[in-house]
Amino acid sequence: MLATVASASLSGAQGWPVGVEVHVSGGMPSFSIVGLPDTSCREARDRVRAALLSCGMEWPMQRITVNLSPTGVPAGGAGLDLAIALAVLVASEQITPLAITSVGALAELGLDGTLRPVPGVLPLVDVIAADTVVVARSNHIEADLVAPGLVRSVHTLGELIDILTGDVAWPAPPEAPEVADEPNHPDMADVRGQFFARFALEVAAAGGHHLLFVGPPGGGKSMLARRLVGLLPPLDREQSLLVSRIHSAAGELLPSRGFIRHPPFRAPHHGASSVSLIGGGTASMRPGELSLASDGVLFLDELGEFGPSTLDALRQPLEEGVVRVARAHGSATFPANVLLVGAMNPCPCGGAGSPGGCRCSEAARSRYHRRISGPLLDRFDLRITVARPEPAELLSTEAGEATSEVRDRVLRVRAIAAERGTPPNGQLSPLELESVAPLTAGARAVLEQALAEQQLSARGLHRVRAVSRTVADLLGDEGELEAEHVQTALVLRTDPLAGGRPRRRQHVR
Amino acid sequence: MFAESQLWAPNPSPALVDPLALPPAAWLTALASMPGAGPRRLARLLRRWPDPAEAWRAILEGDPTDIHHTLGKRNTPLVDSWRRFVAANDVAELWQLSSDCGIGAVGCTSPAFPSMLADDPDPPAVLFHLGNPDVIAGPRVGIVGTRKCTRYGHDIAKTFGRDLALAGVAVVSGLALGVDAAAHQGAVDAHAAPPIAVVANGLDSVYPRRNRQLWTDVAEAGVVLSEAPYGQSPERWRFPARNRIIAALSDIVVVVESHERGGSMHTVTEAALRDVPVMAVPGPIHSSAAEGTNELLRDGCAPACSVDDVLIELGMVASGRESSAETRPDPTGQQRQVLDALGWLPATAEQLLGRLRWSVAELGACLVALETAGWIVETNGWFERVARG
Structure with a gap:
């Protein structure tokens, strides 16, 4: 089955929208990423697999193909982890496609399923065409600057699955720390x-x-x-x-x-x-x-x-x-x-x-x-x-x-x-x-x-x-x-x- | 004898030159080009074989023992390297290169060798020259000083160089940057007594290159001397060696501005060895460029506060030259205040502003106007007062 989740990747100071497409089908169990991924993206397989298992989900013992579109543009960074994980879950029919309609994802995954912040979230969030963009908790305020109202953040992948598939509400956004606006330049x-x-x-x-x-x-x-x-x-x-x-x-x-x-x-x-x-x-x-x-x-x-x-x-x-x-x-x-x-x-x-x-x-x-x-x-x-x-x-x-x-x-x-x-x-x-x-x-x-x-x-x-x-x-x-x-x-x-x-x-x- | 080198027109085809037809200067050039042929060794060779051509042949074909004996010490590697050099090099070819640059040479055994150098305790064995070496005859005053001089030292060196030349005294110096160059510039500008320069490198190239024009001017109006043969680069040891020649050539050495240590102080030592009187120009006590000269004064050196002081020490009549009339426009009241705040030590705009407590615009206007009028000069952001020329 096929699933697509919107994400983004960084080139210079510019974000590029990346569609993460995952296809799960019968055949020898395997996992391959195509579409010019960089090394940290290639390693996503091990992180995503461990994160899914940590959250009590299953890793499909089937042939999994991940395509990062547009395929001609080099895509990279661990920020695509969460999008791959969600797409795998949908493609292997563990959650329903409706749950991820117009959801974008931008976070790195820990082996225990936690969402981790990614650098450059500002230009990245800006280019994701989705009604909801999920980021790590500590990226929330930064991401909210360019896409106010669209950004949601959770602590773990497990929490996110509960929210997407059940009736659980999104957690409240984190409070911005009170810091004086005046920079302390020497006088x-x-x-x-x-x-x-x-x-x-x-x-x-x-x-x-x-x-x-x-x-x-x-x-x-x-x-x-x-x-x-x-x-x-x-x-x-x-x-x-x-x-x-x-x-x-x-x-x-x-x-x-x-x-x-x-x-x-x-x-x-x-x-x-x-x-x-x-x-x-x-x-x-x-x-x-x-x-x-x-x-x-x-x-x-x-x-x-x-x-x-x-x-x-x-x-x-x-x-x-x-x-x-x-x-x-x-x-x-x-x-x-x-x-x-x-x-x-x-x-x-x-x-x-x-x-x-x-x-x-x-x-x-x-x-x-x-x-x-x-x-x-x-x-x-x-x-x-x-x-x-x-x-x-x-x-x-x-x-x-x-x-x-x-x-x-x-x-x-x-x-x-x-x-x-x-x-x-x-x-x-x-x-x-x-x-x-x-x-x-x-x-x-x-x-x-x-x-x-x-x-x-x-x-x-x-x-x-x-x-x-x-x-x-x-x-x-x-x-x-x-x-x-x-x-x-x-x-x-x-x-x-x-x-x-x-x-x-x-x-x- | 000096004219000898000019009698021999350079032959366009060195290979065809009859070795016997070459002038002694050619053989001297070739001998001085040998590796490790310093003034003492060359002098020994020339005393043993007054004809340099014979010395060359002795090294080429003679018994090495004879050469060891002449050198006073057995030195097989040196003599071997000489033999190799002599065998590998064509005298006519070396001479062609050297004479094409207009370089002449005279040996210490020649009657044309300057007498004050011949009597020197540590004389050069061969002296190369560019220009007219006959100018060494008259009274000579060495003007030396630091390469990193202040405007004060530069101006004094230039004035002394000019006024001494006008009084008929040849200015001897080293054509280095700073005081040396200023003294020679003054002497060249005067178009009077010929300047004499003693340099550390071969006369085929200019060092330091910034003095290129001055070098040519000195060679035209006077003479540039060197102990180093054609193609020799200015190695470190050649500078102190050059200083001894300046001291030996001078009737009086005037130190215009010197740090506590440096080449000028070495020239002073060499002058003292030769009983050449040394005079020093007093400088501001805060200036590190005047530490050496002030130290000399403390040690009992005669002060040189004007060119007349030097002329009297030389036994000549004071020039009686009035310092030239002030031609610069009178500074305005504000400009006068800036000059007073500046004094005679270099200062930055920042320091002047601290002393005057004016606005930057007021000070800037005064500084540029004063510089245009010639009262002050700016180098690398430091302003210095210019004395009446």
């Missing part, structure tokens, strides 16, 4: 002094400009970078859903079992491979750190220690805001709309950072600097040299401005951009800049001077203009950009790694 008030770096953080948050901190160890680069995420505006509903989906697909726990409402902050270690950063993988297309940080902050500490090819892989996604991962068995597109913050030492020794203070050999310095390619450095609109704070500043008891106050200014600048109907200043195209950021004669003169002294490339010019716009917006100056704004933008964009060395000796004459 800007903890920063003593460092007014310049604070201003850079404010500009980065207000305009969405990528930011690079360069300075000796102990200068507070990481401490500052971690405070940036608190300055960003909260996610709107659409962003929130997208970010939550990505995190769900990556198997990350969602905060207090609900949507992610605040910009994420990701700080991968510098040992990260490029696949872990960009996304992909051999078995499944998992979103990388870049996508997990989407609409939030991606913080790369010790930028100079990342593999050069890993860093260069970030270039295209940073430009386009999406990352397209292609593999032999398929491709996936993930969002990559991050605010990138880098931190690095000026040279391997860290030195005092100041000119004349470093003890590295020229070769060691240039090797270190070559790890950051020019095009990548170009992506950073703001490059700040951080020195160790002066002792009086460190010991000062005067608290800095709190995150909430700075964020108000940031939100105002974002609102101004929204009013203009343009993206945040960091993403303005050269064409948009012409209309949004007109220059006064004074500002034009400053830029011409910088171009003449070869401080700026054509691309650099646009970036400086975009930063100038943000600076002016922050100061509440609308209309044309003044010389002062452009000069501030130039000071915020010094080249911390100037003076790269040549690689080969060269013959004269």
Whole structure:
């Protein structure tokens, strides 16, 4: 006999509906799964069989064929377990087909028949076309976010069979734990002094400009970078859903079992491979750190220690805001709309950072600097040299401005951009800049001077203009950009790694 | 004698060159290219066989015992490697490569060898040169210092190099990055007394490559010297060896800026061995790049606070040059405050903001305006004040 139960499988951050068809017929007892199952799905046989027996049901000693349709799309994950179990029960006539009409299933089975949670339930539940979707208890709240009212959860397979075949009611949904909505980001008030770096953080948050901190160890680069995420505006509903989906697909726990409402902050270690950063993988297309940080902050500490090819892989996604991962068995597109913050030492020794203070050999310095390619450095609109704070500043008891106050200014600048109907200043195209950021004669003169002294490339010019716009917006100056704004933008964009060395000796004459 | 190398036009077909027709410089180049042929060993060979061609033939065909005897010690592996080298290499071919780059050579036994080097306790055996070696004749001052100099050291080295050259003093330095390059740049810009550079690698290639233009300029206006033959890479040991030649060539060594340890301090030691007076430029006591020079002053070195100090020490008349008039536009009141807050030590924008407690926009405007006017300069995010040129 034949039975079909709806379920879903994950590809990248995207769910695909999968129809689990089970056919039970006479013949030699056997069990086979067709339709490009992955390994964990292939192993479903042993889990499902044990779970059925544990619940007091029978395992049909017949020929069982499981087909995962559409058959051309690779399907995987243990999330199909429950659907297979239900279909086997119907196909072997242990429960009636009516019981599973328009029921979708999405859970892994334990050998004792318990339903276990699966990662990525958010995008999965979304694609199942059924009136009722059964998930594990701990997946309930997450699944309910996208399919309110359709989701049901039980503890065990036995309980589920009783509900489907008898008069037993569905158990009440679990209570969402009460957790404060405010994320506990470190506060800007903890920063003593460092007014310049604070201003850079404010500009980065207000305009969405990528930011690079360069300075000796102990200068507070990481401490500052971690405070940036608190300055960003909260996610709107659409962003929130997208970010939550990505995190769900990556198997990350969602905060207090609900949507992610605040910009994420990701700080991968510098040992990260490029696949872990960009996304992909051999078995499944998992979103990388870049996508997990989407609409939030991606913080790369010790930028100079990342593999050069890993860093260069970030270039295209940073430009386009999406990352397209292609593999032999398929491709996936993930969002990559991050605010990138880098931190690095000026040279391997860290030195005092100041000119004349470093003890590295020229070769060691240039090797270190070559790890950051020019095009990548170009992506950073703001490059700040951080020195160790002066002792009086460190010991000062005067608290800095709190995150909430700075964020108000940031939100105002974002609102101004929204009013203009343009993206945040960091993403303005050269064409948009012409209309949004007109220059006064004074500002034009400053830029011409910088171009003449070869401080700026054509691309650099646009970036400086975009930063100038943000600076002016922050100061509440609308209309044309003044010389002062452009000069501030130039000071915020010094080249911390100037003076790269040549690689080969060269013959004269 | 130096002109000798130019008399011999390079022959386009080395195979046809008559070995007897090759100049001594060719044989010297070939001898210096042998593995393990350092200045002391070469000097012994050249004293035994004043004609380098004979020394070559002695290694090729002569009795090895004779060579062991000349070296003063039995060293079979070395002599064997020399024999192999001599057998495998064609002198004419080596000379062709070397002379194509314009490199000349002079041996320590030649009358053309610079006298102050010939009398040196540890002289180079062969000196290769690019440019005109006759310029070594006049008064010479060595200007040395750290590769990782501050703007302060860079500016002083450049000014000293320029003013010494204008006073007719040849500037001797090592063409390294930092102070060396700044001193030579000053000397080259002056278009006066010829600069003298002593480098650690073979003269066929530029090291460090960033000084490529300066290297060519020095070779055109003066001379670039090296102990290393054609094709030799700058091995570590060659830098201290180069420093001793700088010390030996200089009438006075001026250390502009130096860390507590480093090549400049080694040059100072070599100068002391040769009774060459050493002068040091005082630096800020907080600057790690001035630790070495300030230490020298504490040890009793004469301070070099101006070019006149150096000229007087040389026994020359002070130049009497007034420092050039201020041509930069006067800083505004606010800009003056920034200059005062900056002082003469490098500072980041962050540090300036901490000292001034202004808004970032106010400071940014002042910094860019000051940089445009030439009052300050920015390197890697650090701002430094520029002295009057």
